[in-house]
Amino acid sequence: MTARRRTARPTPHRALGLATAAVLALGLTACADGDPGNVADEVASAAQEAADGIAEAGDSVREALAEAQTHADEAAARVEEARAALGSLDEQTRTRADAAVTEAQGAVQDAQTALAQAKADGEAASADALKTAQDRVAAARADLEAVTAGAGSEAGGALQQLGEQLANLGRDLETATR
Structure with missing residues (x-):
């Protein structure tokens, strides 16, 4: 599965600052133009646009x-597939690969916990947990890439698929923390 790239969108707290600045700028411009009768309408319109922008950022x-x-759920399933494929490796490679898969499993569990926290507490309250999970997922992916090169085709393929799921998860976590 290929992850699509998103364009950066303002987060709700950034959108609020932009909206406030836009409303003030419109109000000052309208007053400077000498048409105070339209000031209220322009400010109300700008405020509505700002509210719409905030809602859109929250939806994003x-x-x-x-x-x-x-992607976290898919990665969790890939952990078990990768672990099952390790039997064909020599003992040294299997030990390294098993450690990388265990780290990936922990990273996925951290991400799932952070996502559950974000759902329960709100995205802004969980930003640190999401960032920590993102960092751990990136580290686990790097470990998997290092081990995948020395693995055979069956185990290497399973490890590579797990790495791809971790990459997707990492991108999603990055997008959520912007």
Whole structure:
């Protein structure tokens, strides 16, 4: 599954600052133009646009979190597939690969916990947990890439698929924390 790239969208707290600045700028411009009768309408219109922008940014974050949850679930399933494929490796490679898969499993569990926390407490309250999970997922992916090169075709393929799921999850977590 190929993850699609999203364009950066303002988060709700950034959108609020932008909205406030836009409303003030419009109000000052209208007053400077000498048409105070239209000031209220222009400010109300700008405030509505700002509210719409904030709602859109919130929807974008929720969408990113939902995609991250899907990729976390897929990665969790790939952990077991990768672990099952390790039997064909020599003992030294199997030990290294098993450690990388265990780290990946822990990273996925951290991501799932952070996503559940974000759903329960709100995205902004969980930003640190999401960032920590993102960092752990990136580290686990790097470990898997190092081990995959020395693995055979069956185990290497399973490890590579797990790495791809971790990459998708990492991108989703990054999008959610912007």
